[in-house]
Amino acid sequence: MRSEVRKAKVAGVGSFVPEKVLSNSDLEDMVDTNDEWITTRTGIKERRVVEEGMSTSDLAYEAAKLALADAGLKAQDLDLILVATATPDHLAFPSTACIVQDKLGAKGVPAFDLAAACTGFVYGVSVATQYIETGAYDNILVIGAETLSKIIDWEDRSTCILFGDGAGAAVLTPTEKGGILSNLLGADGAQSQVLKVEGGGSKNPLSQSIIDEGLHYIEMEGNPVFKFAVRILGRAANEALEIAGLDDSDIDYLVPHQANIRIIDAAAKRLDLQKEQVYVNLDKYGNTSAASIPLALDGAVKSGDIKEGDIVVLVGFGAGLTWGATVIEWS
Ligand code: ACO
Numbered sequence: 001m002r003s004e005v006r007k008a009k010v011a012g013v014g015s016f017v018p019e020k021v022l023s024n025s026d027l028e029d030m031v032d033t034n035d036e037w038i039t040t041r042t043g044i045k046e047r048r049v050v051e052e053g054m055s056t057s058d059l060a061y062e063a064a065k066l067a068l069a070d071a072g073l074k075a076q077d078l079d080l081i082l083v084a085t086a087t088p089d090h091l092a093f094p095s096t097a098c099i100v101q102d103k104l105g106a107k108g109v110p111a112f113d114l115a116a117a118c119t120g121f122v123y124g125v126s127v128a129t130q131y132i133e134t135g136a137y138d139n140i141l142v143i144g145a146e147t148l149s150k151i152i153d154w155e156d157r158s159t160c161i162l163f164g165d166g167a168g169a170a171v172l173t174p175t176e177k178g179g180i181l182s183n184l185l186g187a188d189g190a191q192s193q194v195l196k197v198e199g200g201g202s203k204n205p206l207s208q209s210i211i212d213e214g215l216h217y218i219e220m221e222g223n224p225v226f227k228f229a230v231r232i233l234g235r236a237a238n239e240a241l242e243i244a245g246l247d248d249s250d251i252d253y254l255v256p257h258q259a260n261i262r263i264i265d266a267a268a269k270r271l272d273l274q275k276e277q278v279y280v281n282l283d284k285y286g287n288t289s290a291a292s293i294p295l296a297l298d299g300a301v302k303s304g305d306i307k308e309g310d311i312v313v314l315v316g317f318g319a320g321l322t323w324g325a326t327v328i329e330w331s
Contacts, residue, residue: 007179007181008174009172009175011073012170013067014063015298015299016063016168020051022048022164024046030160043282046284048166057083057099059165063169066298071139079110080140081112083097084115084145085289086118086290087150096145117320119257120144122316122326123324125314125326126185129172141170143167144289144292145169149163149165153218162259163218163289188320188321192320194224195318229263234267236315237315243327251273251311251313252306252310252311254315255296255315258280259282279296311327311328312328
């Protein structure tokens with residue numbers, strides 16, 4: 001293939017969630033909340049959480065196997081493994097990608113983690129696209145996987161109702177027809193404080209006082225994140241479409257980050273999309289951060305909502321703050 005015509009396509013998708021369901025009524029027994037508040041403010045009805053002993057790489061591995069099978073490839077066919085996660089198995093190293101590589105038996109295949117919170121999967125797809133378009137690599141596994149239940153303060157009702165565990169994966173391969181038409185990434189580090197885990201890193205290494213103060217848990221200012229998300233999703237999708245030489249009237253299907261139904265509805269309205277054109281599964285899984293978009297993409301592909309030739313837009317936002325969008329002509 002000549003590099004100037006070579007594009008990347010999504011050749012296979014897969015996802016995996018833990019069995020254990022935590023419903024809104026379960027949460028009513030844990031914090032001062034209720035199903036009505038959670039449903040009307042977020043759209044979430046239940047989420048999945050891992051059993052003790054299960055980590056992010058376990059979920060990532062299961063999703064990866066399914067994506068590889070869907071693409072008709074073996075682990076040894078891979079040229080690169082990327083894992084987007086905010087909840088790696090280990091804080092420093094080894095990377096979760098290396099652990100997944102070993103579990104898959106993809107000996108020697110380069111592997112690294114990527115951190116862009118909930119936008120991580122879109123960032124990963126963007127990185128993989130460059131390697132494929134330049135001809136450096138052919139088959140790349142991009143995984144978004146999280147066990148957010150491990151960094152949630154289960155006594156903080158403002159955050160514990162939002163998040164869930166899960167993993168989604170995609171195998172990207174070269175194509176000369178359709179495929180990934182554009183990627184758009186963005187970040188605003190000036191807003192890093194609105195959504196953070198303050199303790200446990202090099203700034204505030206884990207200590208008894210960090211644990212006593214609960215600084216190893218997710219902290220979020222919901223309102224600024226909400227306002228940012230409502231603004232950014234439509235803008236990011238439009239900018240990515242413009243790079244692809246398209247506009248929002250060309251969108252057949254939107255796969256947004258599954259954070260809050262009100263954020264998704266606002267983005268759909270801004271992009272002039274009908275309900276049937278937007279994938280939603282947050283009622284079942286909540287916000288699974290980097291896993292959210294690939295989990296949703298897998299659902300949309302497997303349910304037949306996405307068809308050959310469709311213009312599909314993946315769009316997300318997350319801590320950082322970060323945002324990103326990918327435009328795909330599905331092939
Ligand atoms: N149950 C009942 N009441 C609650 C709960 C709860 N679980 N949580 C908060 N409340 C109360 C508050 O205390 C407040 O009470 P008050 O009026 O007496 O002070 C009231 O409900 C309203 O609280 P708000 O925070 O103003 O509620 P809001 O409508 O903003 O919804 C929410 C909060 C759902 C968190 C919203 O702000 C949101 O979705 N923000 C975006 C969050 C997001 O997407 N985060 C993920 C980013 S992706 C990543 O990278 C991880």
